[in-house]
Amino acid sequence: MLREDVATSPQLLRRMNVGAVLRYALAAQTFLASEVMAATGLTRSTVLGLCDTLVAQGWIDEVADSREAGQYSKGRPARRYRLRDRAGYIVAVDAGQHTVTAAVADLRGTILARTGHTIDGVQGPVRRTAARGAVDSVLAHADVRPEEVFLVVVGVPAPVDGQGHSPAGHDYWQHMNPGFPAVFDDCGRTMVDNDANLAALAEHARNPGLDSFATLLSGERFGAGLVVDGRLLRGRHGGAGEMRLLDIVQGAGSSEGLGFLAREWAVAASKARTLPPGSALAQLPRAQLSAEAVFAAAAGGDAAAQGIVDRLGERLARVAQILVSLLDVEKVIVAGAIAQAAQPVIDKAAAVLDDVFQPPVPELAASTLGADGVVLGALECGLSMLRDEPLSFAPFRPGVAR
Amino acid sequence: MLREDVATSPQLLRRMNVGAVLRYALAAQTFLASEVMAATGLTRSTVLGLCDTLVAQGWIDEVADSREAGQYSKGRPARRYRLRDRAGYIVAVDAGQHTVTAAVADLRGTILARTGHTIDGVQGPVRRTAARGAVDSVLAHADVRPEEVFLVVVGVPAPVDGQGHSPAGHDYWQHMNPGFPAVFDDCGRTMVDNDANLAALAEHARNPGLDSFATLLSGERFGAGLVVDGRLLRGRHGGAGEMRLLDIVQGAGSSEGLGFLAREWAVAASKARTLPPGSALAQLPRAQLSAEAVFAAAAGGDAAAQGIVDRLGERLARVAQILVSLLDVEKVIVAGAIAQAAQPVIDKAAAVLDDVFQPPVPELAASTLGADGVVLGALECGLSMLRDEPLSFAPFRPGVAR
DNA sequence: CTTATTAAATATAGGTTCTAGATTTAGTTA
DNA sequence: TAACTAAATCTAGAACCTATATTTAATAAG
CATH class of the missing domain: 3.30.420.40 (ATPase, nucleotide binding domain)
Incomplete structure (x- = not known):
């Protein structure tokens, strides 16, 4: 393979160009030589030659529907190529x-x-x-x-x-x-990565133009995937985005996640018998005092549940504040299975952030990917x-x- | 210029190879064709042609001391080239x-x-x-x-x-x-960057192999230059490494720097008349109660100054803890004009970090660059x-x- | 049904760049 | 002075890409 920073031969140049066309194919799936010419600046002869190579290697196929698929066009019909999306x-x-x-x-x-x-x-x-x-x-x-x-x-x-x-x-x-x-x-090859890091990559792909953000997995424990300047941060041992630091942040207290705390606090209130008799939470057996139940009750106007949501929102705001002020990310995405149910918590936290930051206030939002983020x-x-x-x-x- | 992800022509290949040789020259200052051949894998003819180009462009000169400078060698003496280090x-x-x-x-x-x-x-x-x-x-x-x-x-x-x-x-x-x-x-071109960021680049260049670290300017206010995975972090508006978050960290309190606080606390002690009569600090007029004076007194065994140093050390440890645990940097470099004088503070903070972290404990050290870091x-x-x-x-x- | 038109494909020639291998050159050493 | 050695130079040759002319496969018009 290549040594670093190395000079090149004509063969390597060919390889670069084959790679460029293949990248185009991966993005476009079906394409014409003219499109590649426009995208790369290469001549038609060259592009067709590159496509021949890719056909021979099994990356793309020539397909016959140049005219049918496209809108009306004069002149000799163009060859159309298609990525063999089952090549691997x-x-x-x-x-x-x-x-x-x-x-x-x-x-x-x-x-x-x-x-x-x-x-x-x-x-x-x-x-x-x-x-x-x-x-x-x-x-x-x-x-x-x-x-x-x-x-x-x-x-x-x-x-x-x-x-x-x-x-x-x-x-x-x-x-x-x-x-x-x-x-x-x-x-083939196997790669292993941290779950929050992968969730962050998913968000990065779905938010074009968003280049600095944190993805906060927030179920049982907080864990963040950090993307700054378009790159995922790892750190020396892969520990970037670990949230143990919350132990020493005022108002954050610990790295326990929203799901965990909502459940714990509801159970604690139940045990301490501080739930008002009318509260929806008081009706539930303790084993069913899930985070989702708390959030649902709060959305239904239950005051006790709303109290928990407010406390969680303030805590979440602290977490977001840390990430934003140290890393200058423009958005914090709350992800994980409970993210969407936690919308009331996010709303509360967003309100707190509004007070903490001068404009432009960083965004705080639930991921739309649900439990599939990782x-x-x-x-x-x-x-x-x-x-x-x-x-x-x-x-x-x-x-x-x- | 090039469109992104673009294919290349033979001319561009030449340009790449010229660039590769020039990079070699910038690193080596004086060099032989054989060395470039080994580094790039190119043929002698090619390398000599590239060097001709660079000579014509004014980047390098041919010098005649091929034999004198080098150790004994048999055969025809090699041409030697030297970077024209005053080309710009x-x-x-x-x-x-x-x-x-x-x-x-x-x-x-x-x-x-x-x-x-x-x-x-x-x-x-x-x-x-x-x-x-x-x-x-x-x-x-x-x-x-x-x-x-x-x-x-x-x-x-x-x-x-x-x-x-x-x-x-x-x-x-x-x-x-x-x-x-x-x-x-x-x-020519002008680039502007944050001072702590630049200090971090200086440390990066002087610590080969150190790829994740923070450089903490710590005189009047804390400000960090963050390098993670070999890259400097900027963030959306360039605010990465701003230390306002210390306002909400327990034991850190504010983003005021070591130099500022050492002076303030010494003056406060003086005003409150809590300095023991024997203290070296009590001898000084208030206007001379500088951070350096406090550190010097502490090094000399003064108990009051040592108290200030210990408080500062605990605070510095908190700051380092935040950076290390969120970003997994392997070292925190204390930089700025007072860094070397603050060695007692750093020693104290390092001792605190020893307790906080499991091995491997992150390093904490003063920059060796003094006030010239930026x-x-x-x-x-x-x-x-x-x-x-x-x-x-x-x-x-x-x-x-x- | 033939012809014009159009744009893609193909063919041909030419220029750059690198490589490979033979030959020459500029020194040292015997 | 001759042998030796490694760099420089010279000469082909191959791989690319480009530019331009020619051919081809369609549609549209007469």
């Missing part, structure tokens, strides 16, 4: 603490199959088996064989450094990140790696040796 | 609140002249005039004319975004960053821009039209 596949896995979710997508990012299972245990071996099972299940559903997979991207609830490793010394992290590459050694981020991570270095993957075609 | 110049300016410092360096980064002045006032026009005066002074000392300058890099005590602008709405920031490019319009960082900023895009500059040679 990307597998995305959210290996959460209690559940594993897997999805398989084609090269355009279209999800072909998706599944979720609970994991019975937190031990590494159990998690490895569960992840492999989920992946085998989606591959079977989508009729994809492991050798057709370009890339497996796994999200885990632990800090992960640039090499996919979690810091030593914490058994929990090693259990959460128990060496997935070995599990998927027949499925899986979608894993997919996005894989797609962006594909876009960055498409030629480092080899298209799979039945009957053709790789 | 880089001007670095630290436009601080009270003082302006300027330096001019050649392409190798060797400083040719340096000067410092106090600024009489905080108004934009005054600062512009002072900066221009300082630059004219160093240029005259180094016998450099403005048109020979490639790049002027100015550090200011205000947030600065990627375009060199400071956020509107704060008059102070506009005064600090009053449109320097117009002042240096005869000196100027050196501005120079480093210019050099790295030169290294990234050398061919975007045109060498200056007397008698040759540009």
Whole structure:
């Protein structure tokens, strides 16, 4: 491969140009030579030659519908090319603490199959088996064989450094990140990353132009994926975005998440019998005092629930204030399964931020991705790696040796 | 110029290779074709052709001392090339609140002249005039004319975004960053950046392998330059590293810096007459109760001064804790003019960090650059821009039209 | 049904750039 | 002075891309 900062030969130039056209194909799926000419500045002869190469390599196909698909056009009909979006596949896995979710997508990012299972245990071996099972299940559903997979991207609830490793010394992290590459050694390359980081990548892909923001997973514990100046922050050991610092922030108190606290505070109020008799929360058995129940009651006007929501909103505002004032992010996206239910909390927090900051006040909003953020981020991570270095993957075609 | 993601022609390939050799020259100053061959993988013919180009453009010279300088060697003596380190110049300016410092360096980064002045006032026009005066002074000392300058890099005590602008709405920031490019319009390109950011770049250049760290300017106010994963963070409006968040951190209290607080607390103790009669601080008139005096007294064993140092150390530890735990930086470098004097404070803070963190404990250390950090960082900023895009500059040679 | 028109595809020639290998050159060493 | 050595130079040759002319495959008009 290339040494760093290295000079190049004509062959390498060809490789660069093949890559440029392939990138265009990945973005456009079906395209004409003229479009590539406009996008790259290359001559028609050159572009057609590059397309020939890509056809030979199995990345694109020539299709015959140049005229039918397009609007009316005079002159000789143009060849039309189409990305072979089944030339390879990307597998995305959210290996959460209690559940594993897997999805398989084609090269355009279209999800072909998706599944979720609970994991019975937190031990590494159990998690490895569960992840492999989920992946085998989606591959079977989508009729994809492991050798057709370009890339497996796994999200885990632990800090992960640039090499996919979690810091030593914490058994929990090693259990959460128990060496997935070995599990998927027949499925192309495997990448492991932190779940909040992947969720942030998903948001980045869905918010064009938003280049500095934080994605705050906020269910049981706070954890942030930080994107500043268009880049995801990792830090020395992958610990960027860990929220232990909240222990020493006034008004934030701890890194426990919104879901956890809503439940705890409701249960505490119930035990302390401070809930007014008329409160909706008082009607529920303690086992059903979930965060969602609290938020729903608050939305219904219940004063006790509203009190909890207000406290949570102030706490969330503190968290957002920290991130915004240290990193100058323009938006904090509250993500995770409870994000949408927590809209009342977010509204309260946004009001607090309005007081804290001079305009322009940073945005605070719930993610629209719900519980799928991590899986979608894993997919996005894989797609962006594909876009960055498409030629480092080899298209799979039945009957053709790789 | 190039469209993004664009394909290339043979001419552009040549340009890339010329750039690669020039980068080598900038790093090596004097070199042989064989070395470039080894570094780039190119043929001798090609490398010599590229060197011819660079000679013609005025970037390098052929020098005759191939044998003399080198160790014994058999065979035909190799041509030796040398960077024309006076093909252009880089001007670095630290436009601080009270003082302006300027330096001019050649392409190798060797400083040719340096000067410092106090600024009489905080108004934009005054600062512009002072900066221009300082630059004219160093240029005259180094016998450099403005048109020979490639790049002027100015550090200011205000947030600065990627375009060199400071956020509107704060008059102070506009005064600090009053449109320097117009002042240096005869000196090549002008770049403006935040002072702490530049100090961080200086540290980055001097600590190879250190890729995630914070540089904490800590004199009158805390301000951090954040480098994570090898990149300087800016944020949406250039506000990354602003330390206003300390207002809500327990034990940190405010964003006032070590120098400010040491002085304030010593004066307060003096006014409250709580200094023991034997204390070295009690001997001093209040106007001389500087931070340096407090640190010196503490080093000399004075108990009252030691008390102040301990309080400062705990506060500094909090600041470092915040940065480390949110960004996973491996080191916090205390910079600014008082950094070295503040060693007792740093020692105290390091001891606190030892308790707070599990191993590996993040490092905390004083910068070795003293008050020059910002100027050196501005120079480093210019050099790295030169290294990234050398061919975007045109060498200056007397008698040759540009 | 033929002809004009149009735009894409193809073919041809030419220029740049790099590589590979043979030959020459400029020194040292014996 | 001759042998040796490694750099420089010279000569082909191959891979690209471009520019321009020619051909081709469609539609539209007469």
